[in-house]
Amino acid sequence: QSVLTQPPSASGTPGQRVTISCSGSSSNVGINPVNWYQQLPGTAPKLLIYSNSQRPSGVPDRFSGSKSGTSASLAISGLQSEDEAEYYCASWDDTLKGLFGGGTKLTVL
Amino acid sequence: QVQLQESGPGLVKPSQTLSLTCTVSGGSISNSNFYWSWIRQHPGKGLEWIGYIYYSGSTYYNPSLKSRLTISLDTSKNQFSLKLTSVTAADTAVYYCARSNYYDSILLDYWGQGSLVTVSS
Numbered sequence: 001q002s003v004l005t006q007p008p009s010a011s012g013t014p015g016q017r018v019t020i021s022c023s024g025s026s027s028n029v030g031i032n033p034v035n036w037y038q039q040l041p042g043t044a045p046k047l048l049i050y051s052n053s054q055r056p057s058g059v060p061d062r063f064s065g066s067k068s069g070t071s072a073s074l075a076i077s078g079l080q081s082e083d084e085a086e087y088y089c090a091s092w093d094d095t096l097k098g099l100f101g102g103g104t105k106l107t108v109l
Numbered sequence: 110q111v112q113l114q115e116s117g118p119g120l121v122k123p124s125q126t127l128s129l130t131c132t133v134s135g136g137s138i139s140n141s142n143f144y145w146s147w148i149r150q151h152p153g154k155g156l157e158w159i160g161y162i163y164y165s166g167s168t169y170y171n172p173s174l175k176s177r178l179t180i181s182l183d184t185s186k187n188q189f190s191l192k193l194t195s196v197t198a199a200d201t202a203v204y205y206c207a208r209s210n211y212y213d214s215i216l217l218d219y220w221g222q223g224s225l226v227t228v229s230s
Contacts (some may be wrong), residue, residue, distance in 0.1 A: 035216050037156075044205055044220040045156065056218065088156055090215045097171050098146075098158030098215040 003028065004089055004101035011107040017077040020104045022089030024070050028099055032092045034072040036065055039086040039103075048087070049074060076106075084108045111136040113206050115224035121200075122230050127193040129224055131206030138187050139164045144209045145189045146217060147180065149202040157202075161214055162189055169214070196228045 012018040036049035049065035089101040117129035147159040160170035182189040210216040
């Protein structure tokens with residue numbers, strides 16, 4: 001059971017907007033930035049969002065992130081079939097270690 | 110373009126030491142702006158942060174692995190390595206190396222492709 005809590009699954013149809021939540025605590029998400037990773041089947045994770053809401057070069061603006069208090073969210077608008085993947089949030093914890101959420105499997109129906 | 114590549118045995122016997130090396134190309138591991146990290150993923154499971162090393166040699170480990178873990182670097186070869194002692198089946202996982210940001214060490218912007226290590230007799 002991860003300290004950063006994500007829903008195990010999410011789904012949407014092409015063109016829809018979906019959001020994935022990440023719930024932490026005052027020792028991690030509440031005080032440190034949140035990053036999001038996308039892992040396509042059989043591949044290494046890829047940085048999708050950093051510092052709560054910043055997109056690395058090359059990441060479409062369909063992907064956005066936000067944070068409020070001890071929770072963060074990843075939103076994907078204009079859902080596409082290639083967005084079907086596992087999504088992980090991550091944040092540093094002041095118990096002095098890095099934390100990942102348990103992951104959310106996104107299915108495009 | 111920075112690239113990372115893990116290498117090492119794919120099969121390790123229980124109680125022995127798991128050793129992996131990450132070779133970095135397209136950038137120097139002596140760059141003070143980055144840490145060099147290891148992450149693992151148990152089969153069908155989520156990601157677990159293992160630890161990181163800085164170019165100076167300073168390290169930071171996951172407390173749950175600290176007693177068995179050593180991360181080191183070889184700047185002459187632009188490589189860093191992981192050693193995990195006294196392994197059990199619970200250490201079977203895909204091991205990733207990655208570059209992380211100095212100001213946010215869980216901001217991992219470049220990853221290796223991963224190396225599956227199976228612990229079995």
